[in-house]
Amino acid sequence: MPKSSLHTLIELTRQQMDSAAKKLGLFNTHLQTAEKKLELLTHYRTNYQVHLQNTMKQGIGHTQWHNFNSFMHKLDSAVNEQQQNVAQAKNNRNIIREEFLSYQRKLKSFETLLKRQQQTEQLRQTKIEQKLMDEFATSNYIRNLMNQTDP
Numbered sequence: 001m002p003k004s005s006l007h008t009l010i011e012l013t014r015q016q017m018d019s020a021a022k023k024l025g026l027f028n029t030h031l032q033t034a035e036k037k038l039e040l041l042t043h044y045r046t047n048y049q050v051h052l053q054n055t056m057k058q059g060i061g062h063t064q065w066h067n068f069n070s071f072m073h074k075l076d077s078a079v080n081e082q083q084q085n086v087a088q089a090k091n092n093r094n095i096i097r098e099e100f101l102s103y104q105r106k107l108k109s110f111e112t113l114l115k116r117q118q119q120t121e122q123l124r125q126t127k128i129e130q131k132l133m134d135e136f137a138t139s140n141y142i143r144n145l146m147n148q149t150d151p
Contacts, residue, residue, distance in 0.1 A: 006114045013110060017103035023096045031089040038082040045075040 052068045060068070 004114070004117065006110055006117060010107065010110045010114060013103055013107045017100060017107055020096060020100040020103050024093070024100050027089070027093040027096050031086070031093050034082065034086045034089045038079070038086050041075065041079050041082050045072070045079055048072065048075060 049072065052072070055064070055068070
């Protein structure tokens, strides 16, 4: 059977889906990395805050307080920035996931159409074969009748 345009569409869609799957893997990895970095920064900030509280119990000088406070603000900024990075990474991952799912649905549709096309062709072939068999049986029957009537 010659290669139909559906075969071509299926191949192209499969290639696009594979490409989107690779991108999705990269975006998932990027998101996991960003989430781990956020977790580390948050953990470090919490530990530093506990350290600050313990130091304050023992007494702390103005300069040391100012340094602690300044560093806490820098940590807060880093945490906020990383939260934005995580949000952007999630957004990017969701976009590429939707693209992947779209290609997956499209591929399934094309494969369903191809299957229907193949079933229609098979039915057509079956009808042709049945017609040929009927014609053969009829001609044999007529030949047998003619042979029986000939003296």
